[in-house]
Amino acid sequence: MRIDVVTIFPGYFDALELSLMGKARDRGLIDLRVHDLRESANDKHRTVDDTPTGGGAGMVMKPEPWAQALDGILADSVGAEPGESDEPLIIFPSPAGEVFTQAMARELASEAHLVFGCGRYEGIDQRVFDEYGERGRVRLVSIGDYVLNGGEVASIAMIEAIGRLLPGVVGNPDSLVEESHEDGLLEYPSYTKPAEWRGRRVPDVLLSGNHAAINAWRHEQSLERTRRVRPDLLDD
Numbered sequence: 001m002r003i004d005v006v007t008i009f010p011g012y013f014d015a016l017e018l019s020l021m022g023k024a025r026d027r028g029l030i031d032l033r034v035h036d037l038r039e040s041a042n043d044k045h046r047t048v049d050d051t052p053t054g055g056g057a058g059m060v061m062k063p064e065p066w067a068q069a070l071d072g073i074l075a076d077s078v079g080a081e082p083g084e085s086d087e088p089l090i091i092f093p094s095p096a097g098e099v100f101t102q103a104m105a106r107e108l109a110s111e112a113h114l115v116f117g118c119g120r121y122e123g124i125d126q127r128v129f130d131e132y133g134e135r136g137r138v139r140l141v142s143i144g145d146y147v148l149n150g151g152e153v154a155s156i157a158m159i160e161a162i163g164r165l166l167p168g169v170v171g172n173p174d175s176l177v178e179e180s181h182e183d184g185l186l187e188y189p190s191y192t193k194p195a196e197w198r199g200r201r202v203p204d205v206l207l208s209g210n211h212a213a214i215n216a217w218r219h220e221q222s223l224e225r226t227r228r229v230r231p232d233l234l235d236d
């Protein structure tokens with residue numbers, strides 16, 4: 001999968017050189033390209049923002065630098081493999097977006113080419129979403145009901161959630177099956193050695209070697225935790 005990111009803070013994405021994402025990039029499973037939006041601003045001061053038309057606090061990101069950056073990426077996008085969508089999907093993190101879920105991560109993991117447009121300030125001029133929404137596929141996506149200062153942290157979260165689902169990225173694909181949200185439930189509690197720690201014992205069933213009983217216990221724990229913490233996940 002090719003992933004392009006447009007941002008005024010490229011350094012945020014150094015985090016994706018670490019751990020599993022870094023290994024996936026080294027192995028060519030993910031082709032991550034980070035673009036500094038300021039390099040698409042043609043004035044002497046590389047201006048990317050201006051005052052909001054109609055008044056109001058803060059600044060809004062100008063449309064033209066975004067168009068320069070996105071047009072460059074789209075022009076460079078190669079055709080997809082058979083069955084993949086030709087057009088890259090452009091994702092703009094936004095508190096006004098559809099909420100990102102594990103189901104969306106699975107859906108986006110089948111894309112050949114994703115582009116993440118990281119806004120800052122009060123956001124990006126609406127006409128960028130309109131322009132690229134008419135020309136191709138655009139989704140505004142939120143990672144949750146709280147306010148961040150920009151789209152970079154949200155993009156990193158989504159890139160990790162999507163990237164880890166790609167074949168070969170996570171060592172044992174079985175570990176992807178019993179995770180929170182993967183089966184619609186929160187995951188069961190985990191334990192390791194020692195069997196007793198500060199007077200707290202690991203549940204006996206986990207020491208029994210009875211895998212049917214262990215699986216049944218773990219499923220019940222997932223159900224109980226989901227009922228207690230996220231009953232909304234059990235609504236049909």
Ligand SMILES: CN1CCCC[C@@H]1Cn1ccc2ccc(-c3n[nH]c(N)c3C#N)cc21
Nearest residue numbers: 093094119120142143144148149150151154
């Ligand atoms: C604070 N400032 C004025 C109010 C509106 C937002 C703005 C900051 N900001 C600018 C671009 C941008 C993109 C995403 C997010 C964001 N916040 N919360 C989420 N779940 C997000 C996502 N995904 C925030 C952003």
